[in-house]
Amino acid sequence: MRELSGDLRHLSINSATARNQLTLPAFIEACARRGIPAIDPWRDQVHAVGLTQVARHVKDAGLALTGYCRGGFFPAVDAAGLRAALEDNRRAVDEAKALGASCLVLVAGALPGALCGTPAHRNIGLARTQVMDGIAATLDYARSLSVPLAIEPLHPMQAADRACINTLEQALDICDALDPSRSGALGVALDVYHTWWDPKLTAQIARAGRERLLAYHVCDWLVPTRDLVNDRGMMGDGIIELKKIRSLLERAGYAGYVEVEIFSQAWWTRPADELLDTCVARYQTVV
Ligand code: ZN
Numbered sequence: 001m002r003e004l005s006g007d008l009r010h011l012s013i014n015s016a017t018a019r020n021q022l023t024l025p026a027f028i029e030a031c032a033r034r035g036i037p038a039i040d041p042w043r044d045q046v047h048a049v050g051l052t053q054v055a056r057h058v059k060d061a062g063l064a065l066t067g068y069c070r071g072g073f074f075p076a077v078d079a080a081g082l083r084a085a086l087e088d089n090r091r092a093v094d095e096a097k098a099l100g101a102s103c104l105v106l107v108a109g110a111l112p113g114a115l116c117g118t119p120a121h122r123n124i125g126l127a128r129t130q131v132m133d134g135i136a137a138t139l140d141y142a143r144s145l146s147v148p149l150a151i152e153p154l155h156p157m158q159a160a161d162r163a164c165i166n167t168l169e170q171a172l173d174i175c176d177a178l179d180p181s182r183s184g185a186l187g188v189a190l191d192v193y194h195t196w197w198d199p200k201l202t203a204q205i206a207r208a209g210r211e212r213l214l215a216y217h218v219c220d221w222l223v224p225t226r227d228l229v230n231d232r233g234m235m236g237d238g239i240i241e242l243k244k245i246r247s248l249l250e251r252a253g254y255a256g257y258v259e260v261e262i263f264s265q266a267w268w269t270r271p272a273d274e275l276l277d278t279c280v281a282r283y284q285t286v287v
Pocket of ligand 1: 189190217
């Protein structure tokens, strides 16, 4: 297992972690100043600044991009909606390419309209079929630009509104169906927040192997959890066996970055310096 305490060479931070405190340019500067070598920016934050400017800034700062958040949300109520989702995913691939991101993270989507509180239907099977079709339709394009697609399974508490892909096994089944040769064009983003509870986690990480493990996201699961989306914990403050899960990934061949991704109303109210310094300290001690 890799030793993380000595330096920050495997650390990445997701820009949403400090989205309330720092604009993307300020976040890039804050990470570069600390010697954090990689980030994962969100699309809306990139759009707010401009793709070209962000791409230049990232390059000038010498940062790697451990992903681009995010594509996906494939299901829709009609043909026009499905088409619009595919077009948007192609744009996301283009942007990931322009930024030099190592992958485009896919949050699959779920029941159309559910995210706004009005699901158009209850057919999660249909949503899953549309996700499969959407990934299949995006994969060839992404492959042509050498942008790997990383499916991120989300905790089942988000199956109705954000992602109907809810386990690592389910994500890997899609990968095997659409990319049987394990070419590297399709894999998973494994987030401990969504997967720590899974009784099949050990076996499925081994099944994924190096070719499918495209990104690794860490935070912690707080007890009690007060919000289904924005109450993630700082690493070490919850019950996730972080070192154990990382050891499983590394045993499977993962040698990439460890990306800190914390959506937290509590941390979003703290000073950015305190937040980032705590991320670094916990990365070096409990991850
Ligand atoms: Zn994640």
